[in-house]
Every structure is written in structure tokens, then in C-alpha cells.
Amino acid sequence: MSTRTSDLFASLPERDDAVLARLHQRLAARAAADGVLDVAYRTVDSPVGPLLLAATERGLVKVSFEREGHAHVLEQLADDVSPRVLNAPSRLDPVARELDEYFAGRRTRFDLPLDLQLAHGFRRAVIEHLTDIGYGHTASYATVAAAVGNPRAVRAVGSACAKNPLPLVLPCHRVVRSDGSPGQYGGGEAAKLLLIALEAG
Amino acid sequence: MSLEPFETVVTRYGPMVLRVCRAVVGPDAADDAWSETFLSALQAYPRLRPDSDVQGWLVTIAHRKAIDQIRAAARRPRPTDTLPERVTEAPAALWESDVWPVLQHLPPKQRACVAYHHLVGLPYAEVAAIVGGTADAARRAAADGIKAMRTAVAAQEVRA
Numbered sequence: 552m553s554t555r556t557s558d559l560f561a562s563l564p565e566r567d568d569a570v571l572a573r574l575h576q577r578l579a580a581r582a583a584a585d586g587v588l589d590v591a592y593r594t595v596d597s598p599v600g601p602l603l604l605a606a607t608e609r610g611l612v613k614v615s616f617e618r619e620g621h622a623h624v625l626e627q628l629a630d631d632v633s634p635r636v637l638n639a640p641s642r643l644d645p646v647a648r649e650l651d652e653y654f655a656g657r658r659t660r661f662d663l664p665l666d667l668q669l670a671h672g673f674r675r676a677v678i679e680h681l682t683d684i685g686y687g688h689t690a691s692y693a694t695v696a697a698a699v700g701n702p703r704a705v706r707a708v709g710s711a712c713a714k715n716p717l718p719l720v721l722p723c724h725r726v727v728r729s730d731g732s733p734g735q736y737g738g739g740e741a742a743k744l745l746l747i748a749l750e751a752g
Numbered sequence: 753m754s755l756e757p758f759e760t761v762v763t764r765y766g767p768m769v770l771r772v773c774r775a776v777v778g779p780d781a782a783d784d785a786w787s788e789t790f791l792s793a794l795q796a797y798p799r800l801r802p803d804s805d806v807q808g809w810l811v812t813i814a815h816r817k818a819i820d821q822i823r824a825a826a827r828r829p830r831p832t833d834t835l836p837e838r839v840t841e842a843p844a845a846l847w848e849s850d851v852w853p854v855l856q857h858l859p860p861k862q863r864a865c866v867a868y869h870h871l872v873g874l875p876y877a878e879v880a881a882i883v884g885g886t887a888d889a890a891r892r893a894a895a896d897g898i899k900a901m902r903t904a905v906a907a908q909e910v911r912a
Contacts, residue, residue, distance in 0.1 A: 556870055559901050562850040563774065563871075566767045574770070574783060575762060578790050587795050590757075629757040634798055636757035 579639035589633035591642035594621065598654050598749075599742040602719075604643045607632060610664030611646055613716050616738040631669060650719065656749065659686035661720045669716035673704070677711035684725040687750040691729040713737060719746075753802045758794055765810050766790070768872060772811060775867040776818045776860070778852050781825070788817040808878055811868055815882050822860050854904040862897035869894045 582588040590612070592605040603621045605613040605628055612632060615624045629636050640647075645663060652658035660682070670678050676699045683698070684690045690698075696708045712723035718737050724746040728734045736743035766786075773785040792813050800809065855863055861883055868879045869890070876887040876894070883890060 556898055559854075559898070559905065560775075560851060560871060563771060565771070567770060570783065571766050571770060574786050574790075575766070577787055578762070578794070581787065581791055582794055585791070585795070587791075592759075625757045625759070626754075630754050634755035634758055635794055636759055637762070637794075638759050 575638075579637050579641075582635070582637060583639065583642065587635055588637055588639060588642070589635035590628050591637060591639035592625065592628075593638060593640035593643045593647070595643075595647045595650060597650060599719075599738050599745060602650070604646050604650075605636075606642050606646065607666045607668075609666040609668075611643075611717060611720060612666040612669060614718050614720060616718070616742065618739060619737065646720075653719070654749070656752070659750075663720065665717060665720065667716075670711075670714070673699070673701070673707060674711040674714060677708050678715050678717070678721045678723070681712075681715075681721045681723055681725065684722060686722075687752070689725050689727045689747065692726055692734070693729055695726055709735060722746075725750075755797065755800065755802050758797055761793070761797075761806060761810075762790060765807060768807070769810055769814055771871050772814055772867050773818065774852070775855060775871055776815075776863050777821050778856055781821050785814065785817050785821055788820075789814040792817065807872070808874065808882075811872055811874065812882050815864060815868075818864070819860070854901050854908075857904070858897050858900055862893045862900070865890050865894040866897040866901070870898070 579588065579591070583591070586608070588608075590605055590607060592603060592613075594601050594603050596602075600617045601621075602617075603613070603615045603624055604611065605624075613624065613628060615621065625636055649658060649661050649663060653661070667675055667679070677695060680695060680699050684695075692705045692708045692712075693702070696702050696704045699708070701707070708726070712726050713735050715721055715723045715737065718724070724736060724738075724743045726734070727747075733740055733743045733747070769789055770782065770786050773782040773789070777785050789810065793810060796813075800806075855866075858866070864883050865879055868874045868882060869876060874882075876890045879894070880887045880890040883893075
């Protein structure tokens with residue numbers, strides 16, 4: 552009768568990662584089928600570093616660079632969209648595929664359902680205009696400000712681009728300073744230059 | 753203070769909930785109990801108060817799902833033939849041959865009290881809040897369960 556209580560359960564594994572991985576996958580699939588997977592996300596590798604992709608049932612809601620801190624971005628999504636956030640790659644498969652084609656130089660525009668709920672008012676007007684700047688072209692902050700009907704709002708355009716929830720897909724990397732220097736970018740200046748060079752062929 | 757992404761909850765508590773499900777409903781039904789628990793938790797999650805005790809909340813849901821399963825199993829006719837031997841090399845195989853044969857003969861309430869106190873570490877007051885009854889009754893049920901397990905393990909060792 553000397554068995555310690557903890558020994559009674561010694562053979563019951565603390566973790567069973569193979570089973571947990573399978574159960575996680577099943578949970579994500581059932582949550583999506585039941586309409587309670589409010590935010591699905593995955594990460595992908597890219598020439599501008601690891602990207603976090605997140606989508607609601609309506610469409611792609613967030614693309615973020617590693618320097619933004621993926622854990623922090625997920626916490627923001629839980630606050631701003633819904634705490635029903637799961638790592639569920641399949642919803643993001645079409646996004647990952649189009650990004651791969653873009654980085655391989657085989658795609659010049661994205662054809663994806665987007666959910667713009669993280670951008671409001673003037674900022675939303677700015678990012679919706681970004682797709683008017685064609686692949687391989689750039690426009691100055693001042694030009695974009697004029698295009699959205701507020702030529703004096705150059706700084707506001709800058710901050711709208713900085714807060715763009717969907718970089719790459721809504722191409723804020725095509726907006727540069729009037730002197731031709733790249734200016735700010737959420738993914739860092741090197742990433743912005745890389746994307747401009749990629750599109751220049 | 754706000755709710756964490758549900759993914760964080762699954763990562764942190766998934767292994768604990770699986771252990772509890774295995775101890776309470778056994779190896780065959782544990783996967784379904786785990787799935788039902790987390791699906792139900794995900795549905796309710798946005799309504800959870802941010803300062804809640806998430807672990808206790810999950811064990812409470814798991815307990816409800818386990819009771820549902822035990823009741824459903826009791827309604828199903830039991831197979832009288834010996835089951836085909838399951839081919840599995842998972843780490844779970846060892847405990848299935850080891851712990852579950854001992855646990856499965858305990859009354860469900862004893863199994864639950866043993867699991868929630870000894871595997872999860874919940875105090876008896878919290879165990880009682882989940883299974884019903886008083887903290888003293890939960891303590892007695894867990895003690896009786898552990899005693900029965902020790903007796904069964906000793907008997908196994910004598911046979912071995």
C-alpha cells in the first residue's frame with residue numbers, strides 16, 4: 552500500500568502531442584462548419600520575412616510583418632474582431648497561394664475577398680484607393696491625398712498607409728515620398744524597397 | 753484586461769483537458785469528450801468574463817460532456833464479445849493497459865473527484881462546485897477512489 556498517488560497516474564502522459572495536433576485540426580474544422588471560427592490565422596514564409604495572415608468568414612482581415620510581433624497582433628484581433636481566434640490554415644490557403652504567385656513575379660493583382668473592418672473613415676478611403684496605383688508604379692503621398700479628395704491631408708495619408716491592415720494585398724508599398732525616397736513602411740524600409748524592385752522586374 | 757485569443761487557451765489547457773477526459777471517460781471516448789468540450793467552450797468564449805478562472809471553467813464544461821457520454825454509453829447495449837485488439841504504439845497505449853483498467857471500475861463520481869483534485873489540482877471546494885455536493889463529500893469520494901486504485905494496483909502486482 553506504499554504507492555504514491557502521483558505514481559498511480561505515472562503512465563498517463565502529461566502531453567500527447569500527436570493526439571492533440573489531430574484534435575486541434577478537428578476543432579478548427581468543426582468550428583468553421585458551425586460558424587464559430589470568427590478569426591482563422593496561419594503564418595507563411597516570404598521574401599519579406601514570416602507573415603501572419605488572418606481571415607474572418609467575410610475575407611482577409613489582417614496581414615502583418617514579423618516586426619509587429621505576431622502574438623501582439625493576435626491579441627489585437629481578439630480585442631478588435633473576436634476572441635474566437637484559432638490557428639486554422641485552410642481558410643488562408645487561397646491567400647497563401649496568391650502571395651506565393653506574387654512573390655514569384657507571376658501575379659500583378661490580388662483577387663481575394665477582403666474584410667476591411669479594421670480601417671475606418673478617411674483611412675479606409677485611402678487604402679481602398681491603393682489598388683488604383685498599378686503594379687510596378689508608385690505614387691507620392693501628396694498624389695494619393697489629392698486622389699481621395701483631400702490634397703492637404705498628406706500626413707494623414709502617411710498614417711493611413713502606416714496603419715494599413717492589409718499590406719501587400721492593398722499595396723501601400725507603392726506610395727513613396729515626393730523626392731522618390733521610400734518613406735515609412737510597416738514591414739521596414741528594406742522590405743518596401745524589395746517590393747518596389749520586385750515589381751519593377 | 754481582455755480575453756486572450758482562444759488559440760492560447762487551447763495551447764495552455766488542451767493537454768490537461770485530454771488527461772482529465774481520459775481519466776473520467778476512458779481512452780476510447782476521450783477524444784470525443786475533448787472535442788465537445790473545446791467546441792462548446794469556443795462557442796461560449798466571447799461571453800466569458802475576462803477575469804474568469806479559465807481552467808475551472810473548462811473542467812466544468814468537460815465534466816458536463818463526460819457525464820453526457822457516460823449516460824449515452826449506459827443506454828447503448830454493451831458488446832459482450834471481446835473487442836479486437838487495438839494496434840496502437842501511441843504513448844497512450846501504456847496507460848490504457850495500466851491506469852484505465854483500474855479507473856474504469858470506480859463509480860463516475862469517484863473518477864471525477866480523483867481526476868479534478870489529483871490531476872488538475874483543484875481544491876475540494878471547487879471539485880464540489882463542479883460535481884455537486886459538499887467539499888467533504890468530494891474529499892471522501894476522491895479518497896475512496898484513490899484507495900480502490902491502490903488496492904487494484906497491488907492486486908495487479910501480486911498477479912504479475
